[in-house]
Amino acid sequence: MRAIYLIARREYLSYVATWGFWISLLALPVFMVIGASVPILIENSKPVRYFTVIDETGRGYDHMIARDYEESSRESVRETLKALEALYGEERVAEALTAFDREDDLEAARQGALDALNLQDGQAGLSLPKSQEVQVDPPARDLAGLRPYLVGEATLATPEGQKPLFAAIIIRDNLERTDENPSPIILDYHSTNLTDVDLSRKIRSILEDDLEDEMLRNAGLSANDINTLNNLRPEIRSYNPAEVTSADEEVTTADRLPFVVAIFMAFILWMAIFSVANMLLTSMIEEKGGKVIELMLATSRYSDILIGKLLGVAATSFTLMGSWMVLALGASVLGHQALMQLDPDLAGLFSEIFTVNLLLPAAGYFLVGYLMFGATFLALGSLCETLHDAQSLMTPIIFFLMAPMLLMSMSITASDSMVYSVASWVPFWTPFIMMSRLPHEPPLWEIIGTTAVMLVTLVLVMWGASAVFRQGTLGQANAESVKLFFKSLVSRSKS
Amino acid sequence: MSEMALEVSHLTKSFKGKAAVRDVSFTAPRGQITGFLGPNGAGKTTTLRMALGIIQPDSGQSLLFGKPLSMKTLDRVGFLPEERGLYRKMTALDALVFFGRLKGMKAKAAKTKALEYLERFELSDAAYKKVKTLSKGMAQKIQIIAALIHEPEFIILDEPFSGLDPVNQSLLESIIREEAQGGRTLLFSTHVMEHAERLCDRIVLLARGQKVFDGSVDEALGTVPRQILLESASAHDLSQLLSPFGTVESQDCAQEGHHAWRVTLNATSQVQDVLKACVSAGVDLIRFEPIRPHLHDAFVQLVKASPVPNSAAEPVEREEV
DSSP: OHHHHHHHHHHHHHHHTSHHHHHHHHHHHHHHHHHHHHHHHHHHHSOOEEEEEEESSOSOHHHHHHHHHHHHHHHHHHHHHHHTHHHHHHHHHHHHHHHHHHOSSHHHHHHHHHHHTTOOTTGGGOOOOOOSEEEEOOSSSSHHHHHHHHTTSSOEEETTEEEOOSEEEEEEEOTTOOSSOOOSEEEEEEOSOSSOOHHHHHHHHHHHHHHHHHHHHHTTOOHHHHHHHHTOOOOOOOBOTTOGGGTTSBOOHHHHHHHHHHHHHHHHHHHHHHHHHHHHHHHHHHHHHTTOHHHHHTTSOHHHHHHHHHHHHHHHHHHHHHHHHHHHHHHHHHHHHHHHHHOHHHHHHHHHHSOHHHHHHHHHHHHHHHHHHHHHHHHHHHHOSSHHHHHHHHHHHHHHHHHHHHHHHHTSSOTTSHHHHHHTTSTTTHHHHHHHHGGGOOOHHHHHHHHHHHHHHHHHHHHHHHHHHHHHHTTSSOHHHHHHHHHHHHHHHHO | OOSEEEEEEEEEEEETTEEEEEEEEEEEETTOEEEEEOOTTSSHHHHHHHHTTSSOOSEEEEEETTEEOOHHHHTTEEEEOSSOOOOTTSBHHHHHHHHHHHTTOOHHHHHHHHHHHHHHTTOGGGTTSBGGGSOHHHHHHHHHHHHHTTOOSEEEEESTTTTOOHHHHHHHHHHHHHHHHTTOEEEEEESOHHHHHHHOSEEEEEETTEEEEEEEHHHHHHTSOOEEEEEESSOOOHHHHHGGGEEEEEEOOSSTTOEEEEEEEOSSOOHHHHHHHHHHTTOOEEEEEEEOOOHHHHHHHHHHHSOOOSSSSOOOSOOOO
């Protein structure tokens, strides 16, 4: 026990007392924050797209598009104002909404709403949404005249100063209508930005709705009928009969959350086990290269070294994950408290994210998975002199380890498939696949069975790894021995 | 209490059908310095590994202090392996404390003892330096300290002198002597006979995986035929005169008119009989020099005379399986 403790302690300190460890510890939350912020930053930093519409049909499509844009902008401001009820109270928000609706000009309406709330735009992180796409009057009536504005040679006066034109849409009559293409109009979309297709899609969608309404009007339907027709979308109410106590309650996002979180945790589990086992592999190769092993063997048993190393790296990874978990729980609690004021439903979701029902099995599966893969990697490391040796041995194992990841990603919506159930019996995959299946409440016999097979395999792996480690550490076996072993198996099976 | 620190009996080990060690038995008596000698690939390291349970023998057994191997008995042993290294990112002091603690020392005691040994090995300045910054010789001395730090009763050093410069070899020799004077048992392997000759009370010689000699240094030296170098200024034919005492070979002689011979004595002949014969015959002796045998000669002699094993396979020090 003394040797195990000392070896584990040395192993632990060799990782923890390095800058790399602390950088890794901070890197995940930092990258998660950056990862979550980048799309928002990109969206917020996206320049306002100024576009113009030339309607050559003379049917007023350009004005209709402008109206639609204004209405959707107004609607999103109203939604935002309603969401502020939790902060400012119903009465003040109602006043703001009235002030907003009173003004015909959108900018004046926004300002009116802000004044009613005694707010300045952007104060306390709050701002009323503005459309990122703004329609402007065409600076020229044909493409030749518009081209300089589109390529940046000429600019338009905008509230933000002189800006080029992002896109020009020319609406023309479709003179070649067929049964396959019965649309009466054609949109010519001109822009130097070939990747951002949001604007063209939105314009087409607006015109599509209008053309449908027009057709229905021509068919003799009243405005009310058309409105009703547009809303003919059956409502879906989901129930979960397994929830006896709340059979009459609809399934909510909170009910679905454990399934998503379980798969997320299975992925995290996979990444954690894989990266920690890799740490063991590289540390073992370094140790072998440094020829420390024999000096260690003069003081400790093989099994002490193997277990000590496994525990030391496990403690390192638990420190990493424990720190992340504390950070995550802190963020969850803070997020929950902050959201309770704004959106109690969303806040409820926060408290559902990490439950004991998921965390306990996750810890168990991590431990078993880590020991299985850690011992395997450690044994392989003992056979290798260099990382290059390790790579050749690791490749088939990595493919084997990748399989549950692929299965998990394919089975997100079909976790009850037979293939997925069978795969969960493969002991090396059990920790990941069963983790993702747990919220689906698989039969108890399956949980017990897969766990038993996994534990038996763990014992066999530890025994085998210990034997390989014993041979590998003193150079009595190496990477070549593994290849020879498999070659002899193949030739034996052929004969 | 057993008189022997180590008793190995009939140790045999093969790797992939190739014999590395064949039926080796020997003892390391308490309080003595035993040299474990043999040419490269003789099976010394494999035998020491088996003796300490690092690898399992195919047959035979090893007793430490008269008892089967256990962590308790192994804690009383300090071992410097042939393949050695240290954790490169640790400081010399931390590495020594770590190995001391693995041998059951308390952290504080290990630190005190480590600093003491570092001073003794003239390494005080290196105590807080990382191992990777030390020279090869300094690192080797740290490893030797790692084997001694817990003040074991029995110290096994596998090729302790290799990699050390003459000054440090001399330092290590004096430390080995000090440890022996302190009542400790030492067993060290080497193929540099001078160290063994100067230090050992007794030697065990291995060749081709088999033990070919086990006894005191004097006994080993006794296996070397005694020789005498003679030079005369007279015209006597000493090859005829001295042939009853052994083999007489004529030697080149630098001095004109002088003659030189080398006499390899028979087992029964004595040096003084040769001198008496020369004097009686009126040989004008310029030089009469009995040659003192060295362990090196005994080593070469014994290794050459060792039987080639029946197995066609050559013994190997270590073989991959």
